[in-house]
Amino acid sequence: MKLKPSVLDLKWTEVETKIRRFIKDYVEKSEAKGIVLGLSGGIDSCTVASLAALAIGGDKTLGLLLPEQETFTTKDVEHAELAAEKFGFKTEMIDITPTLKAFYDSTPIFKTTDKLCKGNIKARTRMIYVYYYANRLGMLVCGASDKSETMIGYFTKWGDVAADISPIMDLYKTQVRKLAQHIGLPKEIVTKQASPALWPGQLAEEELGIKYETLDLILYGLERFMKTEEIAQQLGAKKELINKIKLRWVSMEHKRRMPLTTKMQYRTVGADFRLPRTLH
Amino acid sequence: MKERIKVALAQISCKQGDKAENIRKIEDNVIKAKQQGAELIIFPEFSLTGYTVRDCVYELAETIPGHSTTVLEKLAKKTGTYIVFGMPELSEKTQATIYNAAVLVGPDGFVGKYRKMYLPTHSVFEEKRYFRPGCKAGVFDTKLGKIGLIICYDIFFPEVSRLTRLKGAQLIVCISASPATRRTFFETLTAARAIENTAFLAYVNLVGIEDGLQFWGGSRLIAPNGKVLVKAKYDEEDLVIGEINYADIRPIEAFVPTLKDLRPELFDELREAAERL
Numbered sequence: 001m002k003l004k005p006s007v008l009d010l011k012w013t014e015v016e017t018k019i020r021r022f023i024k025d026y027v028e029k030s031e032a033k034g035i036v037l038g039l040s041g042g043i044d045s046c047t048v049a050s051l052a053a054l055a056i057g058g059d060k061t062l063g064l065l066l067p068e069q070e071t072f073t074t075k076d077v078e079h080a081e082l083a084a085e086k087f088g089f090k091t092e093m094i095d096i097t098p099t100l101k102a103f104y105d106s107t108p109i110f111k112t113t114d115k116l117c118k119g120n121i122k123a124r125t126r127m128i129y130v131y132y133y134a135n136r137l138g139m140l141v142c143g144a145s146d147k148s149e150t151m152i153g154y155f156t157k158w159g160d161v162a163a164d165i166s167p168i169m170d171l172y173k174t175q176v177r178k179l180a181q182h183i184g185l186p187k188e189i190v191t192k193q194a195s196p197a198l199w200p201g202q203l204a205e206e207e208l209g210i211k212y213e214t215l216d217l218i219l220y221g222l223e224r225f226m227k228t229e230e231i232a233q234q235l236g237a238k239k240e241l242i243n244k245i246k247l248r249w250v251s252m253e254h255k256r257r258m259p260l261t262t263k264m265q266y267r268t269v270g271a272d273f274r275l276p277r278t279l280h
Numbered sequence: 281m282k283e284r285i286k287v288a289l290a291q292i293s294c295k296q297g298d299k300a301e302n303i304r305k306i307e308d309n310v311i312k313a314k315q316q317g318a319e320l321i322i323f324p325e326f327s328l329t330g331y332t333v334r335d336c337v338y339e340l341a342e343t344i345p346g347h348s349t350t351v352l353e354k355l356a357k358k359t360g361t362y363i364v365f366g367m368p369e370l371s372e373k374t375q376a377t378i379y380n381a382a383v384l385v386g387p388d389g390f391v392g393k394y395r396k397m398y399l400p401t402h403s404v405f406e407e408k409r410y411f412r413p414g415c416k417a418g419v420f421d422t423k424l425g426k427i428g429l430i431i432c433y434d435i436f437f438p439e440v441s442r443l444t445r446l447k448g449a450q451l452i453v454c455i456s457a458s459p460a461t462r463r464t465f466f467e468t469l470t471a472a473r474a475i476e477n478t479a480f481l482a483y484v485n486l487v488g489i490e491d492g493l494q495f496w497g498g499s500r501l502i503a504p505n506g507k508v509l510v511k512a513k514y515d516e517e518d519l520v521i522g523e524i525n526y527a528d529i530r531p532i533e534a535f536v537p538t539l540k541d542l543r544p545e546l547f548d549e550l551r552e553a554a555e556r557l
Contacts, residue, residue: 025489274334276296277491
């Protein structure tokens with residue numbers, strides 16, 4: 001198999017249809033009143049919100065803008081509103097700065113210089129807001145995690161990844177860009193650099209030290225059981241880089257699963273207690 | 281035996297774990313198909329229960345014949361049709377040994393059953409975890425001709441269809457629950473099995489979404505020359521009816537005589553090579 005950008009090409013109309021059908025089907029089967037999701041103004045959440053609006057209607061899709069002082073940019077808000085306007089879904093904005101401040105002030109061990117721990121509070125606080133809205137309004141929480149970030153664990157455990165369904169989790173970031181373009185999201189959103197917005201100036205590719213175009217091909221190779229040497233050779237990359245990505249992928253499995261327990265009884269949740277998800 | 285028969289491909293989605301609802305849907309489709317002249321109506325793999333039922337299969341499985349087959353036997357009698365559907369079969373001799381089965385009922389009641397031989401246990405499939413594989417071909421002599429039953433992944437193993445054909449089936453019915461990522465394989469293999477066996481092949485796939493798996497539908501009736509006679513829609517419920525004329529087998533069987541040219545002496549070597557893989 002030759003690892004080249006075209007291997008990531010999919011039939012975008014088919015992909016769009018599948019995702020729309022998936023969202024609609026799950027909302028109907030759950031008898032939920034709609035979809036609520038955290039809307040950062042980035043490509044992933046704008047794409048998912050737009051697809052949800054196409055699937056179940058904009059009036060049943062609510063994007064929550066949850067900015068906070070340190071990472072706030074007017075561009076993000078503009079982009080979120082741009083997508084909302086184009087696809088007709090609802091938005092609501094809540095400044096989470098006071099909530100965060102209350103947390104920081106009331107936590108004895110809080111350390112402002114530990115930016116990762118602090119950033120994770122932001123992602124988890126957003127999750128609380130999104131789930132509160134879902135509970136109150138009888139809606140489902142829709143995740144916007146993509147496959148690249150999910151595979152390498154580039155997300156906050158129980159934070160941004162927390163959701164009832166994650167419609168684009170089987171699409172790599174570069175594929176999400178193509179899908180976004182296909183459904184007609186504005187160019188400024190499609191070409192925007194990804195950021196988890198956990199601290200000021202945070203950019204995903206800078207932090208990861210790799211471009212998504214390369215990362216996605218590495219992950220694609222790993223997904224198809226290719227050897228690291230083969231991937232390195234084909235991409236003209238160092239084997240150490242491929243190994244680093246591979247290690248990150250396998251070591252982050254704990255972030256993608258139900259909590260581990262030790263087996264003591266006949267059937268165990270998360271192990272061999274196996275039920276369908278959508279039994280009626 | 282009739283030379284011409286009308287076959288309905290009843291491509292339905294199922295409600296996971298809800299046999300009563302699925303039987304209701306089967307009844308609706310049988311009545312509709314009958315109104316359009318169908319004599320044989322085929323439903324997908326696990327059409328009684330939905331495909332993705334996991335541990336619930338222990339509650340859902342029934343003996344064959346059993347309660348659900350009796351209900352569908354009555355339907356077949358009432359409508360004067362033959363019906364093929366899929367269900368988890370509980371062994372009569374045990375309490376938790378289950379087969380993935382295809383059932384054929386007709387105007388005179390229960391006709392026969394086939395237990396899936398090849399159980400996929402890879403990718404998203406976990407059939408060996410739950411089911412015991414069958415070991416016999418399912419070929420049944422009916423007023424509509426000799427009908428052979430196979431199930432989904434069996435089609436990847438040409439020996440299953442071949443055995444079915446060698447036991448006399450002129451129509452091979454393949455019921456299926458295939459997710460969309462495998463469409464190309466099935467579209468190729470269904471035609472291949474029809475051509476290499478010079479038989480008609482009716483493929484009926486599930487539609488709908490179960491636990492994130494989207495079943496692609498695309499059910500089809502294929503002639504012995506590989507021509508698709510009728511085809512159902514992709515991804516949506518559909519009911520299509522096609523006609524089989526068994527006389528069409530003869531010219532094809534003479535044109536590409538795969539059965540005449542069959543070399544049984546190769547089978548021993550095939551077996552040895554497979555055992556040494």
